[in-house]
Amino acid sequence: MTGRRRAAVLGSPIGHSLSPVLHRAAYAALGLDWSYEAIDVDEAGLAGFLDGLDESWAGLSLTMPLKRTVIPLLHGLSPTAAAVDAVNTVLLTGDGRRIGDNTDVAGMVAALPVVPAGEVPVERVAILGAGATAAAALAALARLGVRGAEVFVRSDSRAAGIRTAADRVGIIVRPRSWADATSALAADLLISTAPSGATDFLAGHLRQEQPKKQAERQRQTQGARQAEISHAHAKPATPGTGVLFDVVYDPWPTPLAAAWMAAGGTVVGGLDLLVEQAALQVELMTGCRPAPLGVMRAAGEAALSARQ
Secondary structure, three states: OOOOEEEEEEEOOOOOOOHHHHHHHHHHHHOOOEEEEEEEOOOOOHHHHHHOOOOOEEEEEEOOOOOOOOHHHOOEEOHHHHHHOOOOEEEEOOOOOEEEEOOHHHHHHHHOOOOOOOOOOOOOEEEEOOOHHHHHHHHHHHHOOOOEEEEEEOOHHHHHHHHHHHHHHOOEEEEEEHHHHHHHHHOOEEEEOOOOOOOHHHHHHHHHHHHHHHHHHHHHHOOOOOOOOOHHHOOOOOOOOOEEEEOOOOOOOOHHHHHHHHOOOEEEOHHHHHHHHHHHHHHHHHOOOOOOHHHHHHHHHHHHHHHO
């Protein structure tokens, strides 16, 4: 069609979303006269909203709580979206069809250079949360060659759902109670898909561990240890010294990310995921490749800085 094309991100609440900043920056860099809005749509209003779209609409980005609610309202799913049973992208075709896709998986793969494809330099992987983003994380880990992960969940029903998601992507999971989540801090790679505030208690636990670790380092420098310790008697990994991938991007850093960095660990932030998956959405919706990733990242960083 001719004329200005439209796209938007839907969710509820949605006022915090950086997606308009990223997509508009991409359109400007690509020379496209497109619009992109943030629209508050809840589960009850989604069907009506979709039915009201005209041919000017090219696509939609979806965030919570719509990633699974939308599936029965679509005409088809990409293999990735079907595998994780979650949609964060809806492509609107010229013949009126709605096709669901998921760019979170590829976005996570791109945001996790600490796990090269086909290599597994991590022995213990843990995930906090069991929703749509956690399912995407499992698929991303499977693509990176990780065979298994612990998933910390709040209920038995969540545990059953995450087992199903793991089976679909070919990865082994061990669901564990949220009450035991402090043990996840010793993972080589910890992926937090929990919302802002849900992991603050873990940050407090890490801060309490800092004096103990400092005392341990002092004892080591005094040379009062054996030079060799057998693998069978080796101590578990030190909490907060692996890699944390926290999908929250605002506010940033989260208390958990700040505590993790203070403990000496590596942190991958939610902005990394947001930019990578948004770039893929731009490519899918506009057909322009590659998306201007650097421009989008700079726009996102500037917007976050302006909020502080």
